[in-house]
Amino acid sequence: xxxxFGDKIIDGIxxxxxxxxxxIMVYPLWNTLITSFNEARDSMKGSLYLWPRKWTxxxxxxxxxxxxxxxxxxxxxxxxxxxxxxxxxxxxLFAYVxxxxxxxxxxxxxxxxxxxxxINAGLIPQYxxxxxxxxxNNFWVYVLPGLVGAFNVVVIRTYINSLPASLVESAKIxxxxxxxxxxxxxxxxCMPVLATVALWVAVxxxxxxxxxxxxxxxxxxxxxxxxxxxxxxxxxxxxxKQPDYLAESHTSRSTVTPNxxxxxxxxVATVPILVVYPFLQKYFVTVNIGSVKE
Amino acid sequence: MFNKxxxxxxxxxxxKQKALILISVPYFVYFLIFSYLPLWGxxxxxQNYKPQLSFFEQEWIGFTHFRNLFTDPDFYRVMRNTxxxxxxxxxxxxxxxxxxxxxxxxxxxxxxxxxxVVQTISYMPHFLSWIIVCGLVSNAxxxxxxxxxxxxxxxxxxxNKIHFLGEASYFWWIVGFTNVWKSxxxxxxxxxxxxxxxxxxxxxxxxxxxxxxxxxxxxxxxxGIKSTIIILLILNAGWILNAGFEVQYILGSNGLVxxxxxxxxxxxxxxxxxxxxxxxxxxxxxxxxxxxSVIVLTLCNKIADWVGEEKLI
Numbered sequence: 001x002x003x004x005f006g007d008k009i010i011d012g013i014x015x016x017x018x019x020x021x022x023x024i025m026v027y028p029l030w031n032t033l034i035t036s037f038n039e040a041r042d043s044m045k046g047s048l049y050l051w052p053r054k055w056t057x058x059x060x061x062x063x064x065x066x067x068x069x070x071x072x073x074x075x076x077x078x079x080x081x082x083x084x085x086x087x088x089x090x091x092x093l094f095a096y097v098x099x100x101x102x103x104x105x106x107x108x109x110x111x112x113x114x115x116x117x118x119i120n121a122g123l124i125p126q127y128x129x130x131x132x133x134x135x136x137n138n139f140w141v142y143v144l145p146g147l148v149g150a151f152n153v154v155v156i157r158t159y160i161n162s163l164p165a166s167l168v169e170s171a172k173i174x175x176x177x178x179x180x181x182x183x184x185x186x187x188x189x190c191m192p193v194l195a196t197v198a199l200w201v202a203v204x205x206x207x208x209x210x211x212x213x214x215x216x217x218x219x220x221x222x223x224x225x226x227x228x229x230x231x232x233x234x235x236x237x238x239x240x241k242q243p244d245y246l247a248e249s250h251t252s253r254s255t256v257t258p259n260x261x262x263x264x265x266x267x268v269a270t271v272p273i274l275v276v277y278p279f280l281q282k283y284f285v286t287v288n289i290g291s292v293k294e
Numbered sequence: 295m296f297n298k299x300x301x302x303x304x305x306x307x308x309x310k311q312k313a314l315i316l317i318s319v320p321y322f323v324y325f326l327i328f329s330y331l332p333l334w335g336x337x338x339x340x341q342n343y344k345p346q347l348s349f350f351e352q353e354w355i356g357f358t359h360f361r362n363l364f365t366d367p368d369f370y371r372v373m374r375n376t377x378x379x380x381x382x383x384x385x386x387x388x389x390x391x392x393x394x395x396x397x398x399x400x401x402x403x404x405x406x407x408x409x410x411v412v413q414t415i416s417y418m419p420h421f422l423s424w425i426i427v428c429g430l431v432s433n434a435x436x437x438x439x440x441x442x443x444x445x446x447x448x449x450x451x452x453x454n455k456i457h458f459l460g461e462a463s464y465f466w467w468i469v470g471f472t473n474v475w476k477s478x479x480x481x482x483x484x485x486x487x488x489x490x491x492x493x494x495x496x497x498x499x500x501x502x503x504x505x506x507x508x509x510x511x512x513x514x515x516x517x518g519i520k521s522t523i524i525i526l527l528i529l530n531a532g533w534i535l536n537a538g539f540e541v542q543y544i545l546g547s548n549g550l551v552x553x554x555x556x557x558x559x560x561x562x563x564x565x566x567x568x569x570x571x572x573x574x575x576x577x578x579x580x581x582x583x584x585x586x587s588v589i590v591l592t593l594c595n596k597i598a599d600w601v602g603e604e605k606l607i
Contacts, residue, residue, distance in 0.1 A: 006506070006507075007507060010400070010507045010508075011400070011401075011405065014397050014400050014401060015401070015405065015408065017397065018397070018398070018401070018408070018412045021394070021412070021416065022411070022412055022415050022416075024475070025415050025416060025418065025419060025475070025479075026415060027441070028430035028431075028433070028434055028441075029430070031433070031434075031441065032429075032430065032433070046438070046439035047439065048439075049441075093317065094317075094318070094321050097314050097317050097318055097321075100314060102311070103311060103314050104304070104307050104308065104311060105314075105315065105318060109318055109321070109322065112322070112325060113321075113325055115329075116325055116329035116330075118587075118588055118591055118592075119329065119330075119333065119584070119588065120584050120587075121332035121333045121335055121336055121580075121581075121584070122332075122335075122336075122562065122576075122577060122580025122581060122583070122584055123559075123562055123563060123566060123576070123580055124335065124338070124562070124566045124567075124573050124576045124577045124580060125332040125333070125334070125335025125336060125338070125577060125580075126332050126335075127567075128332075128335050128338075128573075129327075129328075129331055129332045129335065133327075144328070145328055147324070148321060148324055148325075150325075177313060178313040178314055178317065179313070179317075203421050206423075207421075207422070207423030207424070207425075207426075208423075209423070209424075209425055209540075210539075210540065214563075214567075225423050225425050228425045228426070228429065229425050229544070232425060232428065232429050232432070232544065233544065233547045236432060236459075236544075236547050236548045237547050237548050237549060240547075259433075262429060266426050266429060266430075269423065269426060270422060270426060273421045273422070274418070277417075277418070277421060278414065281414060281417070
C-alpha cells in the first residue's frame, strides 16, 4: 500500500509523540547520570541539564570508598546471585515434576502451590515466623522467602508442557533417572524461559529494600537499595537523621552531597540491569503471553 | 486420578514414582513453612496478644480488634486512599498502555527500527527499583532546580514554583503518573502481541471501504484486542486493595501529605510495628485486607473465566 500525504502527516505526528515519550523515559536517568559525574558543590547551583559542567569521579569514589555503601553493594550482589542461581534451578526442577502428567500428586501439589499466590497472612505473622526461624537480621532472610515463586514455577511448567512429551518418555525407556532427565534434557531446552525467570528473580532481589527495612535492619546486612532509601528519606524529611557517612564526607577535601551520592548510587544500581536486559528482551513477549494464557 | 479398583495400584504407582515424590517433599515443606505456617499467626487478631506469654496463656478477645478497626477514623481514611489510588492507577495504566500500543503499531515500514528503539526504551523503567524511580520523581518535581518547575517557569505557565510533593491534591495523580512512567511500556507488550493476531485482510477491507488511519485503529485494531483488554481489566481489578506501598511510603515520607498518601499497607506497618502492643491490631488490619482481597480476586477470576469462555463460543 502506498502512503498518501495524509498518512505521512499522521506518521509524523506519531513519531513526534513517540519521541517525546522517549525523552520523558530517558531524561530523568540522563540527568542522574550527568549529576553523578558532576562535582557535587557545582551541582547544587542547579541548571545542570544536558552535560556535566565540572567532571569528577569523586561521587563514584565515595560510593566505593565509603565502607558502609561498599559493604551494602556486596550484600546486594551476594543476595542477587544466590537467589537467582539457586532459585531458578530449583524452580525449574519443581516445574518439571509438575509437568509430568502421570504424577499422582500433580494436581494436589499444583493447587497447594498456586494457593500461595493468593493467601497472604500479612506482614506481622510473617515477621513472627521469620523471628521464630531465626531469620531476623540474618542474611538468609534475603534468599529463602523468595526462593521458589509459584508464579515462576507455573511459567516454567507451561513452557515445559509445550515441549514434545516423547523427549521424557524415550529418556525413561533408556532408563534415565528423573534428575538426569531434568539436568540433561529439560534444563538445556528451557533456557529461554529460565533466562526470563532469572531476570525477574534477579531484578526483584536486586531492587528490594523492604526486606532490609523490616527484617534485616542491622547495618552489616544493609543493601544498596536500602542505603539509597536512607539517603532519599533523609533529604526529603527534615526530622530524619542522615547516614553518618554523609556528615563524615564533608570533612574531606572534596565534598559530596546527598543528591550527588544518590545519583552515583542510582547509576551503580541501574547499570547492571541495563547491561543484561537487551539480551533477554527477545524472550519477554513469548513468556508474557504464556503466563496470561495459563 | 486414583484408581477405584485397588489400593495396590495406588501403592504401585507410588513405588514407581518414588523419585518424583521424593523431589516434591522439600517443596511441599517449603510452601508449608513459608506460606501456610504464617496463617497460624492470624490467631493473634483474636487475642489480646502479649509477646511475653505463650500461645496457651494468651487472652482471647474475639472480634475486639476488628471492632476497633472499623470504628477507627484512620481506617476509613486509608481505605479511601487505597481505593482512590487503585482506581486512578488502573484507569491511567490501561488507557496509556493501550494507546501506546495502538500508536506504536502504526509505526511500520521505514519506521520499523524507530519502533524497536521506542519499545526497548519504554520497557526499561519497569526494571528500576521504586527507590530509584521515587528518587527520579522527587528530583524532577523538586522546588530546588527540578526540571518540571524549571520548564513551567521558563514557558511562563506558572509564576511561582509549585511544591508538588507538599500538596495533598496532587499526590494521587503523582503516584498515578509515576506508575505510568514505570510500567506503560511493559504493560503494552501484551496488547502489541494481541494486535499481531488480527487478520491483516481486515485492514485491507477497511481501507477499501474508505476508513482512514484512525478509522482503522478505532474500528479494527481496538475491537481486535477488546477481549484481551476486558480480561486484563477484570483480572487487574482483583488487586484493588494493592494500591502499592513503596511509592506512597517514599514519596509521602516528607510528612506533608500523610492524610492522602497512607494506604492500607502503610497503616498495617505503622500500627503493627509503630505502637507498642500493636501487633495484634496490625494483624487484624492485615487480615481484613487479605480476606477482602481473596474474595474480590476469586470473583474477578471467575468473571474473567466466564467472559473468556463466552468469547470462545
